[in-house]
Amino acid sequence: MNLGPAELLARFSRREPTFLLDVRAAKEFAAWRIEGPAEVTALNAPYTRMLAEVEGDDLPRAIARYVEANLADAIPRGRLVVAVCAKGGTSAFVAEGLRSLGYDAVSLTGGTKAWGDWYDVRAVVDEPDLAVLQIARPARGCLSWIAVSGDAAVVIDPLRHLERYHEVVAARGARIVAVIDTHAHADHVSGGRALADAVGAPYRLHPYDAIHPIDLVPARIPYEPLTEGVRVPFGASVLEALHVPGHTIGALALRLDGRFLFAGDTLFVASIARPDLGGRAEAWTPLHHASLRRLLDLPRETIVFPGHFSSPAEADDGGAYVTSIADLRAGNDGARRALGDLDPFARYILASLPEFPPQYVEIKRLNLGLADAVDDRAAELELGKNVCALAAPA
Amino acid sequence: MAEIQDDEVLDASGLSCPMPVVRAAQAMRGLAPGQVLRIVATDRGSLADIPAWAEDTGNELLDTRDEGGRLVFFVRKGSE
Numbered sequence: 001m002n003l004g005p006a007e008l009l010a011r012f013s014r015r016e017p018t019f020l021l022d023v024r025a026a027k028e029f030a031a032w033r034i035e036g037p038a039e040v041t042a043l044n045a046p047y048t049r050m051l052a053e054v055e056g057d058d059l060p061r062a063i064a065r066y067v068e069a070n071l072a073d074a075i076p077r078g079r080l081v082v083a084v085c086a087k088g089g090t091s092a093f094v095a096e097g098l099r100s101l102g103y104d105a106v107s108l109t110g111g112t113k114a115w116g117d118w119y120d121v122r123a124v125v126d127e128p129d130l131a132v133l134q135i136a137r138p139a140r141g142c143l144s145w146i147a148v149s150g151d152a153a154v155v156i157d158p159l160r161h162l163e164r165y166h167e168v169v170a171a172r173g174a175r176i177v178a179v180i181d182t183h184a185h186a187d188h189v190s191g192g193r194a195l196a197d198a199v200g201a202p203y204r205l206h207p208y209d210a211i212h213p214i215d216l217v218p219a220r221i222p223y224e225p226l227t228e229g230v231r232v233p234f235g236a237s238v239l240e241a242l243h244v245p246g247h248t249i250g251a252l253a254l255r256l257d258g259r260f261l262f263a264g265d266t267l268f269v270a271s272i273a274r275p276d277l278g279g280r281a282e283a284w285t286p287l288h289h290a291s292l293r294r295l296l297d298l299p300r301e302t303i304v305f306p307g308h309f310s311s312p313a314e315a316d317d318g319g320a321y322v323t324s325i326a327d328l329r330a331g332n333d334g335a336r337r338a339l340g341d342l343d344p345f346a347r348y349i350l351a352s353l354p355e356f357p358p359q360y361v362e363i364k365r366l367n368l369g370l371a372d373a374v375d376d377r378a379a380e381l382e383l384g385k386n387v388c389a390l391a392a393p394a
Numbered sequence: 395m396a397e398i399q400d401d402e403v404l405d406a407s408g409l410s411c412p413m414p415v416v417r418a419a420q421a422m423r424g425l426a427p428g429q430v431l432r433i434v435a436t437d438r439g440s441l442a443d444i445p446a447w448a449e450d451t452g453n454e455l456l457d458t459r460d461e462g463g464r465l466v467f468f469v470r471k472g473s474e
Contacts, residue, residue: 024442025442025443025445025446026446027442028442046446046450047412047415047443048415048443048446048451049450051412051416051419052419052447052450052451053419054419054420055420057416059412059416085411085412086411086439086442087439089410089411089412090411090412
């Protein structure tokens with residue numbers, strides 16, 4: 001009786017009431033947990049307490065006893081309970097114990113590790129000459145994109161598990177001709193330089209983002225500068241770079257064939273990017289304001305592919321995190337404020353900044369080749385959901 | 395560093411979560427308050443779970459060592 005990350009994500013997208021019983025240690029739960037839309041609630045009940053009194057090897061029975069004595073009122077009946085642990089071993093016993101008490105309970109296959117490493121791949125544009133594929137990492141709220149025209153693919157903002165990109169591009173019978181980071185990322189370890197190396201394609205970045213904004217030290221990785229107005233043709237299509245500083249000083253958005261926009265960290269489906277991760281919120285907010293307005297002045301029918309999401313509820317029914325300039329202007333609070341004057345926008349921005357995650361300084365060092373990390377350290381730095389967007393308005 | 399004297403050793407090598415904690419809880423029952431259980435495990439989940447279990451159950455984690463993938467914990471039984 002298991003449920004995999006794909007099915008859990010599908011439940012989140014459908015906003016089905018789901019109860020997550022996370023049995024990891026309290027510290028692990030506090031550091032990072034699975035988050036879903038409002039219909040999803042979570043409770044931490046460490047298994048180390050459930051099993052502290054176990055006699056012999058009947059773990060489900062011991063768990064059932066513990067639940068009856070301590071959690072009977074806390075775990076709801078009448079909706080699915082998903083038991084969650086680090087790797088899926090313990091949660092299987094927990095789900096079995098819960099079922100013996102009559103709960104509708106399953107175990108998350110592979111635990112939080114499998115959820116954290118899960119990539120959701122889907123085509124959001126699938127035309128004869130052009131496909132756009134969304135590669136999402138739901139646990140982190142990170143979106144990356146692959147545009148394919150003919151046998152040529154461009155990968156935008158790849159994350160560090162490169163095999164996903166190789167698989168997806170190969171399945172389309174294409175090869176990667178360029179890898180672009182829309183900006184130097186601070187919230188996750190980029191796969192950009194490594195993917196470009198693996199396929200012998202150029203790695204492209206705006207030169208302003210090749211200087212660490214806090215350290216003021218230039219990147220030690222090679223990159224090909226991508227600047228305002230530069231066109232990147234592939235197959236029968238073409239990407240055009242727009243320099244849209246604000247979230248970072250070298251932030252790019254990429255227009256595709258005049259119809260689509262890879263927005264990077266500017267406009268998200270339900271929010272806008274924060275301008276303070278370079279440590280200069282007040283200086284960069286006017287740039288951010290001008291950049292957002294520039295993007296919002298693109299043709300209203302332009303389809304927008306953002307760099308992040310904050311909640312799975314932002315996806316459409318098909319799981320795509322896609323919006324349009326028209327919808328952003330009408331329904332995105334941050335975008336609507338950007339269309340107004342600078343002063344109220346700046347006040348709004350400076351009042352909505354979430355806490356600055358200290359590890360973001362180190363992540364950007366990794367991404368610019370100024371530090372090295374083994375996989376474990378990269379995973380530790382990346383723990384939890386990105387906070388590249390402004391906080392939800394109070 | 396001074397070697398910690400143990401009163402009993404639990405070898406939980408090769409066991410995966412939740413068994414290292416289950417065996418540790420069972421082994422601890424045979425000890426008197428103040429005695430020390432040395433737990434050897436290879437499941438890296440133990441790094442979070444053994445300390446959490448020790449804290450929750452009123453026992454004291456004296457030391458944790460990572461000897462090239464072989465994880466060694468010293469836990470002193472509490473007085474409860």
